[in-house]
Amino acid sequence: MMQRLAFAVSDGAAIARRNVIKIRRVPEILVSVLISPILIVLLFSYVFGSAIDIPGSSYREFLISGVFAMTLTFGATFTGAGLADDMQKGIIDRFRSLPMSRSAVVFGRTASDVIYNVLSLVIMAATGFLMGWRFHNGPAEAILGFALLLLFGYALSWIMAYIGLIVPSVEVINNASMMVIFPMTFVANTFVPSDNLVTPLRIFAEWNPVSAVTQAARELFGNIPAGTPDPTVWSLANPVLYTLLWVVIIIAVFAPLAVRRYARANRKA
Amino acid sequence: MKRRTMSATAADGQIIEARGLAKRYGEVQALAGLDLTVPQGTVLALLGPNGAGKTTAVSVLTTLLVPDAGTATIAGADVIDAPEDVRRRIGLSGQYAAVDETLTGFENLDMIGRLYHLGRSRSAVRARELLERFSLTEAADRPVNTYSGGMRRRLDLAGALVAEPPVLFLDEPTTGLDPRSRNELWDVIRDLVGRGTTLLLTTQYMEEADQLADDIVVIDHGREIAHGTADQLKAMIGGDRIELVLHPDSDVNVAQRIMARFSVGSVYAEGGNMTVPITGGADTFTAALRALDGAGIRLTDVSLRRPTLDDVFLTLTGHGVDRGTSDRAGAELEDVAA
Known part of the structure; x- marks a missing residue:
């Protein structure tokens, strides 16, 4: 049993190592991972920022947590696309013919994809900093904020890992995930306060986990505009707890699903 | 170990x-x-x-x-x-x-x-x-x-x-x-x-x-x-294959009768095109060509080749490889045999 666990960890590490080498060696992916967050920060700040007025705060400070949450949500598609690509190329078949742990490929993949998220967070934070974004509650809370964002991104990558094994086509993954991720990231408090939305959208936005992680990050960074009334809805009044709840549920559901799917996955099936 | x-x-x-x-x-x-x-x-x-x-x-x-x-x-x-x-x-x-x-x-x-x-x-x-x-x-x-x-x-x-x-x-x-x-x-x-x-x-x-x-x-x-x-x-499918394309003036039936003498299986004929399984390689090939020539049969094209998967299927099942699923196979086999 202990040996099984040790093998699972070392197998996962071997897979993660491979993925890290790939990140280093395909700079095009890295560039797109890093450039698009910069563009989003700049575009949203200067285009929306000139039109949207958030009382008591600069829109840029309000916006940045929303951009973090959105970028990490989109980032999860890398996990799905990576696994779909391995399926298409027959590499999953090779792994499955080896006497290695059944969980290593998906665990190694989701773990190494955290690197993308760390890099894009660093880049976005730096861009934001240049434009005047600051965190006001001290470094400890700021680190918690980043950690929560990364944890949220990690959980989402498990959903995409499962989808990547079901739909073994990179193109389908990318197109299909846009259809879900756009509403998830926009019908939320990411770019505008959700209070003024029409009722059905407002309820969706209030319970949307993307809103919760955004709210949590704003609170931890101290970017909630002064004078904003405390949210009455439980999900936004307890955003850290609500986000963690989502993280636990997503991983508890999708990690076993993805591992089981991997064990049965076959290019022809 | x-x-x-x-x-x-x-x-x-x-x-x-x-x-x-x-x-x-x-x-x-x-x-x-x-x-x-x-x-x-x-x-x-x-x-x-x-x-x-x-x-x-x-x-x-x-x-x-x-x-x-x-x-x-x-x-x-x-x-x-x-x-x-x-x-x-x-x-x-x-x-x-x-x-x-x-x-x-x-x-x-x-x-x-x-x-x-x-x-x-x-x-x-x-x-x-x-x-x-x-x-x-x-x-x-x-x-x-x-x-x-x-x-x-x-x-x-x-x-x-x-x-x-x-x-x-x-x-x-x-x-x-x-x-x-x-x-x-x-x-x-x-x-x-x-x-x-x-x-x-x-x-x-x-x-x-x-x-x-x-x-x-x-x-x-x-x-x-x-x-x-x-x-x-x-042995089951015969050795090499002679591929013939008869000249339009040549008599298909005569040619088919001659080739049947050299063939180790059935002669497959379609219009003026013929596939003849033989053993004995170049010797049999030469003899067959002499016999055709002796009977005044003219040819447009002729070649000797190794049996392909197509021939195996033709012999074993009476039909060739299903073209719908494997035209690539056929094309590649030909250059292996060449």
């Missing part, structure tokens, strides 16, 4: 043993009751066109796929009940060259070694050994996307050998390779078999089966349609 345990587990000497394998994908019956046995240290070729069920059979035997019906054991380990034990005993190299494009040759093999739990230093040593053996030392530290098709196949094959498995599965190891790379790969495979590896390979090429296999199972629509040694199959 592993090899000794293998012979102990497979008491009756059959390393690969499959009974009644069946698998259906929606409307397609990919396997329809296939039986296979491969004695230790021998080579079995599964010969058939695209879509015949070759890859599905390999997938079942290598634990990638659970069959709808049937049983199979590899060196005594059941593919359904003890897949983990099977995986420890096999190496698989597929037709899609499943190596990572962005990794170097060394990194690919090193990773596979670690996943076989050889340990860090042993994996690295083994990777270098295999790269050397497969003439990839110079390219070892270049990403695989700079490799030629033949180099990729060699690397893929090397990947299957990392843990020195006693049983090897090669799914169409040379499909799409140029003749020179194909010959190189054949040499490598012969060398492996010479060291006692038990091998099951799938192929679309009659000649490949002839070159490498002790035993050949011809399959179509997921079932066996013929089984024997290369010599037995050749």
